[in-house]
Amino acid sequence: LGEIARERTHPMDLIYVHPEFDSLVRQVPGMRVVAEADIPFTEEDAGADVFGVSSDRCANYRFVSS
Numbered sequence: 739l740g741e742i743a744r745e746r747t748h749p750m751d752l753i754y755v756h757p758e759f760d761s762l763v764r765q766v767p768g769m770r771v772v773a774e775a776d777i778p779f780t781e782e783d784a785g786a787d788v789f790g791v792s793s794d795r796c797a798n799y800r801f802v803s804s
Contacts (some may be wrong), residue, residue: 749802751772751798754796763799769799770801771799777794
């Protein structure tokens with residue numbers, strides 16, 4: 739990420755579904771949290787989900803090279 743981002747002049751966004759390693763992502767210099775949300779499933783999607791959950795936890799981060 740750092741190598742690619744250093745050459746960019748515009749911010750880079752990362753959308754992370756089920757941000758299990760959120761604490762690591764937040765430690766990246768230049769990384770900021772833009773939004774976090776639980777996105778609910780439709781009744782049909784929840785019924786078909788093999789993990790038995792009714793929503794997806796999502797986070798959006800923005801990396802800005804310094």
